[in-house]
Amino acid sequence: MTTNRRPMLALAASLALLSGCSSFGPVTSGTDDPCATLQSVVADYTTGFDAYRGNGSSYAMVTLYRAKEQLIKGHCEIWEWGNGDAAYTCTVGAPNQEVATAMYQQANNQLSACLGENWQGTEAGRERDGRPAGEVTRYQNSGKAGPAVSLHRVQDRSQHSVYLYIGTPGRSPEPAN
Structure with missing residues (x-):
């Protein structure tokens, strides 16, 4: 897979521009080469993202680790459940649906470019309690075989x-039917 850092840098820049005018603050990349970091995180799935675990906090059913390398600075962590399942996640809040949709579309384009041609995305709606609750693209x-x-x-x-989810397929929320 060819490493191209421009797409993820463009993602971080576009997220910063989109959220910069809100109370959510600017969003930037936490790594010099986001595409290479993304590819390394995906490859480290088999170890439960061990190479990316920073300080952790344990709770009854999960341990949360701050990610040592952050695709989106200050917004990424690693979740590890008691049965050994793990996920690398990054979550960014948006002030409204318009900004969230623009962030999602831009991030999808950049994520697809960074993952490469062997990864295919499938889009679906999200549903919660029988009501529309957004959208998802699964790669x-x-x-x-590998992580979701x-x-x-x-x-x-x-x-x-x-939010970006990389981890155990069984933990990834299912799309609406």
């Missing part, structure tokens, strides 16, 4: 966010 590697990689635009009442 699947046609070459081999998905990008979500979440809409919950008046709150909006976009």
